[in-house]
Amino acid sequence: SQQGEEDPQALSIQEGENATMNCSYKTSINNLQWYRQNSGRGLVHLILIRSNEREKHSGRLRVTLDTSKKSSSLLITASRAADTASYFCASILGMGKLIFGQGTELSVKP
Amino acid sequence: GAGVSQSPSNKVTEKGKDVELRCDPISGHTALYWYRQRLGQGLEFLIYFQGNSAPDKSGLPSDRFSAERTGESVSTLTIQRTQQEDSAVYLCASSQDSSGNTIYFGEGSWLTVV
Numbered sequence: 510s511q512q513g514e515e516d517p518q519a520l521s522i523q524e525g526e527n528a529t530m531n532c533s534y535k536t537s538i539n540n541l542q543w544y545r546q547n548s549g550r551g552l553v554h555l556i557l558i559r560s561n562e563r564e565k566h567s568g569r570l571r572v573t574l575d576t577s578k579k580s581s582s583l584l585i586t587a588s589r590a591a592d593t594a595s596y597f598c599a600s601i602l603g604m605g606k607l608i609f610g611q612g613t614e615l616s617v618k619p
Numbered sequence: 620g621a622g623v624s625q626s627p628s629n630k631v632t633e634k635g636k637d638v639e640l641r642c643d644p645i646s647g648h649t650a651l652y653w654y655r656q657r658l659g660q661g662l663e664f665l666i667y668f669q670g671n672s673a674p675d676k677s678g679l680p681s682d683r684f685s686a687e688r689t690g691e692s693v694s695t696l697t698i699q700r701t702q703q704e705d706s707a708v709y710l711c712a713s714s715q716d717s718s719g720n721t722i723y724f725g726e727g728s729w730l731t732v733v
Contacts, residue, residue, distance in 0.1 A: 542721070542722065544724075549725040550708065550726050551623075551710065551724045551725055551727055552662075552710065552724040553714075553724075554721050554722065554723065554724075557721055563695050595660065597662065599662075599722075600717070606652075606664060606666075606667050606675055606677075607652060607712070607722055608664055609654075609661050609662040609664075609665070610661060611661035617620050
């Protein structure tokens with residue numbers, strides 16, 4: 510089974526609103542990574558947060574990590590239509606196998 | 620190039636034919652991954668190479684699937700006797716090593732089996 514599970518599966522918001530996506534995982538991790546995917550092609554790395562970090566920022570992105578709850582969240586502030594994409598969390602198992610959740614499909618309406 | 624390069628970008632093949640998908644990782648990256656993504660689905664792990672270690676093949680769905688890697692360079696994913704269920708995007712990724720560094724993806728090879 511997948512290591513990570515995102516919710517919601519789909520999210521539709523208006524431009525300017527904030528979008529929050531959550532991810533839960535099952536086993537201990539060294540780090541958790543968030544990716545974005547447009548139109549079913551290559552994934553773009555957004556943020557890597559290590560297990561000893563609780564929060565990380567990058568521009569309009571904020572990622573939190575709660576290792577006690579085995580969960581992470583990705584917040585996109587002041588969303589734009591160009592943020593429309595699928596967002597995946599991923600964690601590394603064992604000797605480097607990166608396992609993805611099913612993703613959250615975000616739609617930002619202008 | 621600076622990123623992970625995959626070829627072909629798109630491939631249409633007849634059921635029963637063999638296909639080869641190629642991945643050129645970022646230079647110097649010792650770890651290389653293959654994933655499969657069916658339409659509207661998440662990423663499904665297939666195989667992982669790390670340096671000269673034996674690859675982790677635990678995600679390969681059947682013995683029709685195989686992958687090779689030449690040293691720490693090019694990798695080829697081969698699907699024999701393709702089936703319609705093999706239609707998907709096949710994504711390759713690489714990272715500096717397996718210690719949790721950022722993993723970079725190629726644009727994928729879209730395979731359609733007709």
